[in-house]
Amino acid sequence: MYSLSKKSKVVVKKEMTWSEKLYLPAIFQGLMITIRHFFKKKATLQYPEQKKEFAAVYRGKHILKRDEQGRENCTACGLCAVSCPAEAITIVAAERQKGEEHLYREEKYAASYEINMLRCIFCGLCEEACPKDAVYLTEELAPASFDRTDFIFGKDKLVQPLGTSAHPKTYKPYKK
Amino acid sequence: MEILPIEVIDKLVIIVAVFGISLVIAMYSTLAERKVSAFLQDRIGPNRAGIFGIFQPLADGVKFFMKEEIIPATADKGLFILGPSLSMLTACMTSAVIPWGDTLELFGRVIPLQVTDINIAVLYVFAVVSIGVYGIMIGGWASNNKFSLLGALRASSQMISYEIAMGLSIVALIMTTGTMSIGEIVYQQGGELYGIGALDGFAWNVFYQPLGFLIFMICAFAECNRTPFDLPECEAELVGGYHTEYSSMKLGFYLFAEYINMFISSAIMSALYFGGFNFPFIDKLDLSHNWETIIGVGFFFTKIIAFIFFFMWIRWTLPRFRYDQLMRLGWKILIPLSILNIIITGLVLLLTL
Amino acid sequence: MDNILFFILSALAIGGALMVILARNPVYSVLFTILTFFAIGGHFLLLNAQFLFIVNIIVYAGAIMVLFLYVIMMLNLNKQSEPTQPFFIKVIAAISGGLLLITLLGALRGMDSDKVISDIPYSDIGLVKNLGKVLFTEYLIPFEISSVLFLSAMIGAVMLGKKNLKDH
Numbered sequence: 001m002y003s004l005s006k007k008s009k010v011v012v013k014k015e016m017t018w019s020e021k022l023y024l025p026a027i028f029q030g031l032m033i034t035i036r037h038f039f040k041k042k043a044t045l046q047y048p049e050q051k052k053e054f055a056a057v058y059r060g061k062h063i064l065k066r067d068e069q070g071r072e073n074c075t076a077c078g079l080c081a082v083s084c085p086a087e088a089i090t091i092v093a094a095e096r097q098k099g100e101e102h103l104y105r106e107e108k109y110a111a112s113y114e115i116n117m118l119r120c121i122f123c124g125l126c127e128e129a130c131p132k133d134a135v136y137l138t139e140e141l142a143p144a145s146f147d148r149t150d151f152i153f154g155k156d157k158l159v160q161p162l163g164t165s166a167h168p169k170t171y172k173p174y175k176k
Numbered sequence: 177m178e179i180l181p182i183e184v185i186d187k188l189v190i191i192v193a194v195f196g197i198s199l200v201i202a203m204y205s206t207l208a209e210r211k212v213s214a215f216l217q218d219r220i221g222p223n224r225a226g227i228f229g230i231f232q233p234l235a236d237g238v239k240f241f242m243k244e245e246i247i248p249a250t251a252d253k254g255l256f257i258l259g260p261s262l263s264m265l266t267a268c269m270t271s272a273v274i275p276w277g278d279t280l281e282l283f284g285r286v287i288p289l290q291v292t293d294i295n296i297a298v299l300y301v302f303a304v305v306s307i308g309v310y311g312i313m314i315g316g317w318a319s320n321n322k323f324s325l326l327g328a329l330r331a332s333s334q335m336i337s338y339e340i341a342m343g344l345s346i347v348a349l350i351m352t353t354g355t356m357s358i359g360e361i362v363y364q365q366g367g368e369l370y371g372i373g374a375l376d377g378f379a380w381n382v383f384y385q386p387l388g389f390l391i392f393m394i395c396a397f398a399e400c401n402r403t404p405f406d407l408p409e410c411e412a413e414l415v416g417g418y419h420t421e422y423s424s425m426k427l428g429f430y431l432f433a434e435y436i437n438m439f440i441s442s443a444i445m446s447a448l449y450f451g452g453f454n455f456p457f458i459d460k461l462d463l464s465h466n467w468e469t470i471i472g473v474g475f476f477f478t479k480i481i482a483f484i485f486f487f488m489w490i491r492w493t494l495p496r497f498r499y500d501q502l503m504r505l506g507w508k509i510l511i512p513l514s515i516l517n518i519i520i521t522g523l524v525l526l527l528t529l
Numbered sequence: 530m531d532n533i534l535f536f537i538l539s540a541l542a543i544g545g546a547l548m549v550i551l552a553r554n555p556v557y558s559v560l561f562t563i564l565t566f567f568a569i570g571g572h573f574l575l576l577n578a579q580f581l582f583i584v585n586i587i588v589y590a591g592a593i594m595v596l597f598l599y600v601i602m603m604l605n606l607n608k609q610s611e612p613t614q615p616f617f618i619k620v621i622a623a624i625s626g627g628l629l630l631i632t633l634l635g636a637l638r639g640m641d642s643d644k645v646i647s648d649i650p651y652s653d654i655g656l657v658k659n660l661g662k663v664l665f666t667e668y669l670i671p672f673e674i675s676s677v678l679f680l681s682a683m684i685g686a687v688m689l690g691k692k693n694l695k696d697h
Contacts, residue, residue: 027494034216034493044220255556296657299583306591310563313595317556317602325602336595356657 059122059137062115064159067105072159073134074113075106080126080135088119089126106132113158117142117151186287194271194291202435203233205484209435212488240428248421252318259315260422260429266308267436273297274443275359277453277473280466289473293359298350301358301444302343305399308437309335312408315430316418327417330499331408335399337506342395344514345388348521349448352384358444362452377456382449387517389449391510396441398506401434403491410496442483443476450479531575538575542568555601559594566590580657 019025045052054060065073076093094111096104103109120142126135145151180188207222207229214221222229247256277289294300309332316328353361361381369378382389398405409417419430446452453472463471497505545565549558566589573582653659664672 030493031489034489037218038212038215040218042215042220043218255560294579296579296583299580299587303583303586303591306587306595309591309595310598313598313602314560317598329599329602332595332599336592339591 054139058139059124059127061117061138061140061142062120062126062153062158063136063138063140064110064113064155065134065136066160066162069102070162071101071103071105072109073105073132074110075108075132075134076110076113077108077131079129079131083125083129084120085123085125086119086121088116088121090114090116110155113155115153115158117153118148182285186285187291190287190289191272191291194274194276195268198268198271198436198439201439201480201484202432203237205435205438206236206432207232208484209488209491212485213492216489216492237428240425243424245424245426246421248320250320251421252320255314255318256421257426259311259318259418260426260433261311262314263308263311263433264429264436266304266311267433267440269304270301270440271443273300273358274440274447275362275452276476278465278469280469282466288359289469290359293357295355295357297358298346298356298361298448302339302346305342306336306339308399311430311433312418315422319418319421321421323415324418324420327408327415327420330414331401331418334401334405334407334502334506337503338395338398338405338510341391341506341510341514342399344511344518345391345395346448348388348514348517349381349385349392351518351521351525352381358447358452362447362454365451366454376460377451377454380449380451380454385449385517385521387513388521389445391514391517392449393445394505394510396445397487397490398502400437400441400487402438402487404494404497405502406491406496407499407502438484438487439480442480442487445483446476446479452476452479534571535575538568538571541565542572555604556598559598559601562597563590563594566594577653577656580660 067073076091078091078093081087081089081091090112091110091114092112093108096107096109122137124137127137142153210232211221211229222232225231225235247253272291273294275288275290275293280287280289312331312335313328316324316326316331319325349361350356353364355361355364365379365381366377367379368376369380369383397403401408407414407417409419419427422430453469453476455472455475461468542565545561545568548561549565552558552561566585570582570585570590573579573585
C-alpha cells in the first residue's frame with residue numbers, strides 16, 4: 001500500500017537481537033522522547049481567562065433575526081423545517097393582525113418556532129434555506145441541562161433580543 | 177536541672193526533623209507527580225491553588241479528610257484500620273538509618289545528622305521493607321472482597337519476589353564496602369574514583385557496582401509499586417487492587433505511603449550508590465566543617481530529588497508489565513543476574529586483594 | 530531498664546503465643562505469631578545479638594509468615610468450614626502437648642543458670658562480624674552442609690512444581 005504520510009513502518013515479527021532483548025536502549029530512547037516533550041511549548045489554554053477563537057464558519061445556537069426596526073424577519077414559510085435533515089424544527093404559523101406591523105415584517109409570522117436542540121446537528125441547512133434572512137447560527141454555544149424539556153428552544157430563547165447588533169456572527173448575548 | 181540528657185534531645189530534634197521533611201517531601205511529590213506528568217504530556221498541570229499550584233497538596237489532604245469514611249459492613253474492622261497504619265509506619269521507619277549529612281559542630285558538641293548508625297543498617301532496611309508487605313496483605317484481606325484479596329496477593333507476591341533480587345544485589349555492594357552501616361558506606365564514597373586525583377569525591381559505588389545498582393533500582397521501583405511495576409494498584413485494567421474498599425484518609429495513607437517509600441528509596445539509592453552527602457572537590461573548597469556539612473546535605477537532597485524525578489519520568493514513559501512478564505523479569509532475569517554480579521564481584525575482590 | 534524491657538517483651542511474647550492458640554480466626558493466629566516473633570527478636574536485641582534479631586524478622590516475620598498468611602487467606606477458613614474434632618483427639622493433643630512442656634521444663638532445670646546469665650548478655654558474638662567469622666571458620670562444615678540441605682529443598686520444591694510436565 002502506498003503510504004501517504006511516509007511515516008508508516010512495516011512491522012516484521014522476527015526474533016529480537018540480543019541488544020533488543022536487553023530493552024535498555026529502547027527504554028533510554030523512550031525516556032529521551034518524553035524528556036523532549038518536557039521542554040516543549042505547552043498546548044494548554046487557561047480556559048475561563050483565555051478563550052479560543054471560533055472559526056469563521058462556526059455554527060452554534062440559532063438566532064431568529066430582527067430587522068433594523070426591530071421586527072422579526074421570519075415569515076413562517078417552513079423551508080427551514082423542510083430542509084432540516086434532523087427534523088428538529090417545528091413551526092406554527094399565524095397571520096399578522098392590524099397594529100402588529102411594528103412586531104413582524106411580513107404578513108405571516110411564526111406564532112411558535114421550536115428547535116429541538118437534542119435533534120439538531122448544527123449543519124446550518126436552515127440558514128441556507130431561509131429566504132428572509134431570518135435564521136442564523138451564531139457563535140454562542142447551546143447550553144447544557146439536566147432536563148430534556150429544556151432542550152426544546154422556543155421563541156423566547158431564539159429571537160434576537162432588541163437592541164443587539166444586527167450581524168448574526170457578531171451577535172453577543174445580553175450581559176446580565 | 178536536666179530532665180533528659182542532651183544527646184537524647186539532639187536525637188529527638190533530628191527524628192522530628194527527618195519525619196517532618198519526609199512528610200513534606202512526600203506531600204510535594206504528589207504535586208510534583210502531577211506537574212511532571214503534565215509537562216511530559218505537553219500540559220501545564222495543577223496551577224489554580226496558589227502560584228504553580230503549591231497549595232494543591234493541602235487541598236488534596238483536606239479533600240481526603242473531608243471524604244466519607246466507609247468501612248464495609250463485612251470487613252474486619254480492626255485489621256481494616258491496621259492495614260494502612262502499618263503501611264504508613266513501615267514507610268516512615270526506614271528513614272532512621274539514613275545518614276542525611278555529615279556531623280555538625282554546634283555549641284561545642286559534635287552532632288551527627290543521622291538518627292542512628294547501627295552496624296546492620298542495610299539489613300534493617302530489608303527487615304522494614306519485608307514488614308511493609310503486611311500492610312498491603314492485611315488491608316486486602318480485611319476488606320472481605322475477593323478483588324481486594326486478589327490485589328493484595330498480587331502486590332505481596334510481587335514485593336517478596338523482588339525483595340530477593342534486591343537483597344542479592346546489595347550483597348555484592350556489601351562485599352566491596354565490607355560494612356553494613358550506611359553511614360560507613362557513605363563515608364567510604366568520599367575518596368578518589370579509581371585512585372585518580374582529578375575525580376576527587378567521586379568514588380561512588382555506582383561506578384564500582386553498575387549492574388548491582390541497576391538491579392537495585394529496578395527492584396526499588398517494584399518495591400514502591402511504581403510503574404512499570406504498579407500492578408498492585410493499576411486502576412485501568414485490573415480492579416483497583418488491595419485498596420478497592422478503602423476511602424477517605426485510609427486510602428490517603430496507602431497512597432501517601434507510596435510517596436514516602438519513593439522518597440526513602442531515592443534516599444537509600446543515593447546514599448548507597450551515589451555518594452550520599454559527598455560532593456565533588458569537597459576538600460578544595462576550603463570551607464569550615466559546618467558549611468561543608470550543610471552543602472553536603474543540600475547535595476544529598478538534590479540527588480534524592482533527581483531520583484524522585486527519575487521515578488516519575490519512568491512512570492510517564494513506560495507502560496505497565498503483564499503479570500507473567502513481571503514474574504519472569506524478577507525470577508528468571510534479575511535473580512540470576514544478581515548472583516552473577518556477586519560472583520564477578522567476588523572474583524575481582526579475590527584477584528585484586 | 531533492661532529488666533523492664535525484658536519483662537515487657539516476655540509478656541508480649543507469651544501473650545502473643547497464647548493468642549495464637551486462642552484466636553478463632555487463623556489469620557489472627559498468624560498475625561499474633563508475627564507479634565511473638567517481634568517480641569523474641571527484642572530478646573535477641575537485649576542479648577546484643579543484632580544479626581539474629583534482624584534475620585529473625587527478615588526471614589520469619591518477613592518471608593515465612595507472609596507465605597503462611599498467603600495460604601490461610603486463600604483457604605477461606607471460617608466457622609462454618611471448621612471441622613469439629615472428636616473428643617479423644619483433643620485428649621491426645623493435650624497429653625502430647627503436656628509431655629513436650631514437661632520435657633522443656635526438665636531441660637531448663639538441668640541448665641546451670643548462673644553461667645547463662647553471666648556469659649551471654651555482654652558477649653559480642655551476636656554482631657555480624659564476629660558471627661560471620663565463627664560461622665566461616667569454626668562451624669564451616671555444618672554451615673555448608675545446611676546450605677546444601679537448603680539447596681536440595683529448593684530443588685525438591687521445583688521438582689514438585691514440575692511433576693506434571695511428564696504427562697504433557
